[in-house]
Amino acid sequence: MPKNRFRTCAAVTAISAFSAISMPAEAGDETPLILPLIKLEYPGKPKNIRMLYVTILSLGDRKINQPLLLDTGSSGMTIECQSVLPAELCSENGIKITESRELDGIIVTTQKVVMHYATYDEYGNVASARVTFGSPDASVSTDRRVSFVIRYKQVRRGTGEIVGGPLWPKGIFGISPIGGEGPNLMIKSPMDAVKVGAGLRKGYYLSPVGSKWKVCTNEDGNCPEVEALHIGIPNDMKKNFRMQKWKQANVRYNFPTLDACLSWGAEPVCRPTLYDTGNSTIMVPTETSKPYSSLEAGTQIVVKSEGQDDWNFKTTYKPEVEIVPGLEHNIVGIRYFEKNSLLVDLDSQEIGLRLGH
Template identity: 30%
Template sequence: MKNKYAIAPQFFYLLFVILVASSCKKDSTASKPVSATPVTLGMYEAGSGSNKRVFIPITGIGTQSVTYYGIFDTGSSGMTIDATGILPASMITSSGIQVTGDSVVNGITVTSQQAVVSYGDKTSTTKEYGNLAYADVTIGDQNGNLTLKRVPIFLYYKIVDGSGTKLAAHSSDVFGVGPGISYANSAIASPLSYYSPGTNLTKGFKLATLNTSSFTSNGTFVAGLLSIGLTSADLSSNGFIMHPLTYSSTGGYSPNIPATITYNGTSTAAQVLFDTGTPSVTIIEDQKATSGVGSLPANSVVTVTTNKGFTYQYTTTTTSNLTAIQNPNNTADYRTIFSIDFFINNEILTDYAGHQIGLKNF
C-alpha cells in the first residue's frame, strides 16, 4: 500500500544541501573573533583648593548591594575597605575579625590571614588592621558599571591615624590601581589587573585629565574619566610616552619612574610617583635639602623630566600646585610624589600586561 507520508528522494537531497550550506556559513561566522572595546566609567571629583580627591563608586561586594566610594589611587596597589556594613556586626570586634579558617559570608571569602596596611612616612603613618578576603566587586553606579570577579581585597576592621586616633568606618576606603602588589599580602594587587578586557585589548587602564571646575564639596560626577582595557593605539600611537617598570621581589612592579627635578634653580635626581591619592601637596625629596627648606613660595617654577623624555612644568600658587621640599633622611621615604594637581594637565595609563606606565601632556 502506498504510504501517504512518503517524501520524494529529491527533497532529501535538497535538505542535505541546505543543511551543509547552513553549517558552513555558521562555522565561517563563528571563526571570526569579535573585538572588544574598553569599558568607560565615570567617577566623582570632590574637594577644592589644596584638598582634592577622585572617588570611584563601589556598588557591589559579594552578594550585597552597597554604596561606598573608594579613593582612586594610582600610588598604591589593592583595594582596602572597612568591614563595617559588609560583614555581620557580630564578626567585627575591637581585636579583629572573628573568623575560623576561610569562611564565606555574604558571598565574601574571609580568610584568617591578618595584616596591617600603612600609609604615609615615619613622620605620620595611618594604619589599617584587617584580613585578606576575596569577593566579586562591582564598580560604577547607575551611570555605568562593571563587575570584577573574585578580587583579593583587604578587609579592615580598624583604622588609626598617625596620632593614634581611631578613624570613623569607611573614612579611608582605597581603590589602589598601582602596578605592584600590596605589602600587606602578595595576593592583593590592583582590582583592575584581575579583569580580562577581551579580544585585542590589553589589561590596564587609562585616566583622562581631571576637570578643575568639577571639584566641589559635595562631589561632581564626571563621565568617561576611567577607561578599562587598552587598545593597540593607546600603547603605540596616541601620544603616550611609555616607561618600563622595575620589578622588586617585595612590591612587584614599582610605579616609581627615574627622573630629574628642577626647582628654583636647584636640580636633583629623583624616583617619581604620580599619585592621585595625594590630595594636596607635591613632595620633592632632595638629599641636599636642609630641614629648613619647607614649602616652596608661590610663583616657584618646578620641572620634571623623566628618563624617557616626558617633561612637565608648573608654577606654584597659594592654592594649587603646592610643593614642599623634604630630605629623605628625615622622612625615610626617597620618593618624589606628585599630587593630584598633576592629573589636571596630564593623562596617565598603566599597562599591567606589559609592566609599563604611559604619560601624556594634555
C-alpha cells in the same frame, strides 16, 4: 542591603587558589569601557585636599555602593568593615569572628594583615570576592575572586592614635600593577583580574579630570563625576603616550616609578618618581637633617621625566609642593592628572604619560 547569608566555611584554602569565573566579551569590541570617577575637595582645613574616588558597587553577591579612594600609588583594595559586614561584627579591636566565614559570596578569613600607607596603617582581615565597580550605567567586574582587606581600624604611625571620621576614605582602591601587600603579597590590584573586550590590551588609562574642584563629600552625595577611567587599551591609543617599561625602584615599593627631576630655579631633585592619584600634593625629598618646608604659590616648576616630555606648571597655593625630610622618592600627585594622562599596559608591563590631552 540583601539579607545576610553569613555561614561558616568548612575549609578556606589560599585565596589565590580560587577558580576563575569567566566573563563574556563582545567579539571585536575594541572600545574601552569608560567608568566615572568621583571628584572631590574635602571641606574644612587644610584646604586643597583633592582626591578621586571609584565606587565599589558589589562584592560577591552583596551590594555595597561604597566610594573608595582611587590610588595609583598602592596595590590592592581595602574597605571599611561596616561597609561590608553586619555592624555587630566590627570593632576597633578586630572583626568578631573565630573562624573563616562566607557572606553573600564574600569569604572573610581570620587571617589578619596590616596595610601601610604614607602616615598611617590599616588593620584588617584578608577576604576575597569578585569585585564590581563603576556605576549602574557603566561597570566592570573581576573575572575571578580577588583578595582584599576588610579593615577594622586605622592607626597614625607616628603616634599610635586611632584615626577616622566621616572625611576619611572608607577604603583604598589601589591599582598599582607592581607587587602587593599582605601574606605572600596576595593583596594585589583588582585591575589584574578584569577581563577586557576582544581587540583590547589588558590595562587601563586615566584621561584628564579637569582643574575645577568642588568642596563636597561622598556622604552628602553632592560631588561631581568625571568619565576618566578607561578599562582596556586599543593598540592605537599607545601611540599617543610615551611608553616605557615600568620600574620598581626599591623592592619595598609596590608601585611603578619613572626616573625624573623636579626643579624650580634651584638644583634639580632627581629621584625615582611616582605618579600618584592618592596624593593631593607634590612631594620632593630633602636630607633628613633639614626641616619640612614648602614652596610659595606662583613658583614655576619643571618636571623632567626620563623618556617623557617636560611638564611645566606654576603652583597655585602653599603647600602644593612639599619638601619632605627622609622621603626616598618624588611623588607627583593629583595636579598632574588635572590636564595630563597616565596609561598602564598590563600585558607588556609598560607605563606611559601623555601631556595636555
